[in-house]
Amino acid sequence: MRLITASVFHRRINCPGSALLEAQVPSIPAPEALEGSRLHELLATGQGEENADIRWARETVACLVENLLGEGQSETYYEIDLSYGAEYLGRADFVAVNRTSALIVDYKFYRQENIPPSERQLALLAVGVWDRWCVKKVYAVYVNPLLRATSSVYAYDSTNIEEILLTYLEVLVKIKNTPYTQVGPWCLYCRAKCICDSFSKEVKELWQMGRKIRSG
Numbered sequence: 001m002r003l004i005t006a007s008v009f010h011r012r013i014n015c016p017g018s019a020l021l022e023a024q025v026p027s028i029p030a031p032e033a034l035e036g037s038r039l040h041e042l043l044a045t046g047q048g049e050e051n052a053d054i055r056w057a058r059e060t061v062a063c064l065v066e067n068l069l070g071e072g073q074s075e076t077y078y079e080i081d082l083s084y085g086a087e088y089l090g091r092a093d094f095v096a097v098n099r100t101s102a103l104i105v106d107y108k109f110y111r112q113e114n115i116p117p118s119e120r121q122l123a124l125l126a127v128g129v130w131d132r133w134c135v136k137k138v139y140a141v142y143v144n145p146l147l148r149a150t151s152s153v154y155a156y157d158s159t160n161i162e163e164i165l166l167t168y169l170e171v172l173v174k175i176k177n178t179p180y181t182q183v184g185p186w187c188l189y190c191r192a193k194c195i196c197d198s199f200s201k202e203v204k205e206l207w208q209m210g211r212k213i214r215s216g
Contacts, residue, residue: 003175004168006082006090006125010118010186013167016174017181021192028191036109039145040093043107044078057145061105065096068139068153074098082128084165089128090121102129104140111146118186119154123164126156 003019004012011018029037042048043057065074074096082089094105104125108117122140129138136158142151156164174180181198193199 002088004124004171005088006121006128009124009168009171010120011190012171012175013120014184014186015181015190015198016171017179017198018186018190018192018196019175020179021181021196022190024195025191032109032111036107039109040079040107043093053145053148056148057107057143060143060150061094064105064139064141064143064150064153065103068103069096069098069101072098074103082125082132084127084131084168089124092125092129095129097129097133097135100135101137101139102133102135104129104138106140106142108142108144109146110144117142117151122154123156123160124168126154127161127164127168130156130158130161 008018008022039048039054042051042054048054065076075098077092077095077097079091079093080095081091092104093107094103096103104122106117106122106125122142126138126140129135138156138161139153140156141153144150181196183198183202187193187196187199190196190199
């Protein structure tokens with residue numbers, strides 16, 4: 001069982017107990033996730049040029065590669081699995097690498113502004129890129145073709161990577177030894193909400209508070 005991957009790193013940091021709870025609940029993709037998977041496939045396979053959002057995404061990523069890695073030759077990879085040693089960390093949508101630096105792009109397909117994606121996902125993917133190619137600096141950015149928007153560009157060097165790895169190892173220990181749960185924004189995409197006592201208690205308290213306000 002994979003206790004921590006990049007996409008849930010932020011959740012595991014704040015709620016280590018979610019790892020064991022989510023393992024008990026089957027993953028059923030929402031319609032939005034299925035659409036995102038289809039668009040991911042178009043970007044990875046070089047198809048979809050008739051789609052304006054796809055064209056915008058490719059042009060944007062090309063500009064990012066040129067601006068951050070320079071005009072020299074870079075190797076590019078799509079839908080690439082990353083790990084640290086034997087530990088699987090997650091899949092990057094796009095990676096470009098030259099002799100000294102790398103760029104990670106993670107595509108998001110929200111159709112409206114939602115809770116901003118956590119930088120932690122990119123941070124853990126950066127560990128995998130750093131470990132695989134031994135580059136001095138890793139850049140990472142979220143790109144949303146549907147909103148024609150990009151996040152800030154995050155930059156990681158060896159010092160940052162060591163801090164991320166320390167956090168990763170600390171969370172693994174918590175999951176195995178003290179898997180507590182707590183409620184917060186990270187609950188939004190957690191599939192274990194239906195069996196989580198902390199979430200149920202929080203919802204009940206909010207419902208009771210609402211009743212008091214309405215009756216008062």
